[in-house]
Each structure stands twice: as C-alpha cells, then as structure tokens.
Amino acid sequence: GQQLNQSPQSMFIQEGEDVSMNCTSSSIFNTWLWYKQDPGEGPVLLIALYKAGELTSNGRLTAQFGITRKDSFLNISASIPSDVGIYFCAGGGNYGGATNKLIFGTGTLLAVQP
C-alpha cells in the first residue's frame, strides 16, 4: 500500500527534551492527522489539521499543516516517559480521487529515558 515518508524513523531522548518529527509526500493532501499508538492498542488521534499553514496545539504537542499541503510537522515539548510510543502521520482528502482514504506515514518510534 501507499505510505508517506516520515522521519526520523526512531528517536531516543532524555526526559525533558523537545522532540520534532515530520512527514512528507509527493502528493497534496487536504487533511493531515497525527496519531500515537501504544503497544497492543489502536492508534489514538492527537491532532487534526484541515488548512494549509494551520498551526494547532494540544497541550505539549504542536503540529503544522505545510503551506504546500505536501508535508506536516509534529513537535512535543518537555517530553515525559508516557510519551513513549509510535507516532504516525496520516494524510487524507482527495488523494487519488478517493475521499474516504487515509494514508499513513511510516511511523516514528519515540523512546524517552527518565
């Protein structure tokens, strides 16, 4: 299946550090979403972005919808141990003409050392 390019693939950081990850595509999306997945569970929505250039925060998380509509960024400030997990970006909208589709990024594994 089709995937978005997400980087970095993994991050190992100290508690309290800030984290940045991004997602890029060769195609335009109308929606960018960021999910977090813990082991044994389904992805949980963190932030949804609907407009190019939009910058949205959810607590310590901030995400931006790129101006070109081909990328998105997620920042986590002052990381804590419970931030551990896999973070996925996802693009949605009129990709390939199928408005119901959501295409996932390759994921970023975050490990936080106390």
Next chain:
Amino acid sequence: DTEVTQTPKHLVMGMTNKKSLKCEQHMGHRAMYWYKQKAKKPPELMFVYSYEKLSINESVPSRFSPECPNSSLLNLHLHALQPEDSALYLCASRPLDRGDSPLHFGNGTRLTVT
C-alpha cells in the same frame, strides 16, 4: 477507552478454519474501515464502507470477506488464511457529515494463523 469495540482481542486459527472478526461503534459514524497492521509498520487500508456499502477494496485477497450488516456493525470473515496473514486487524470509523473528519480506531484483533 476506545468507542470502537473489536472482538475478539486475540485469535489463533489454522489455515483451514473459518472465523470472523467483529467491530461495533455507536457514535453514529457512517464510514467504517478495516486496516491490517504488521509489527512496527503503519496500518494498511483493506476496505472502506460508506453508508453500509462497500466503497473501497484495496485489492484484498478473497479469503478476506467484509460485511456491514448495519450502521453500527462491521465484520471481517476469514477463510483459508495463510501464516503471512498474521497481523493486528484494526477497525475504524468516522462521521460522513464532514468531508475529512478523523478516524477513530478500535484496539484491534491480534490474529495468528498457524
């Protein structure tokens, strides 16, 4: 707790067995999805139902047969699976009154084919 409920949580089946995965949501969402996820990989779209009708089939083998008996239920019937079909199967739903509303995921069924 997720509002999308999947049963069973774990399933082990032989290659000649027939089994079904079930998904239920009572949020009034009229789009429901099946995704397949291998370890440390992003979810891959299998099927999408809109208003209880199959709208997307991502060229999934016929040994996987989806069914949407009503607006709250989604089933995935399994028959003659292969060991490589072992994965986490995720159900998701979203409302259709907004073009690109985010997906809400269940916690998945961990399937092992022996």
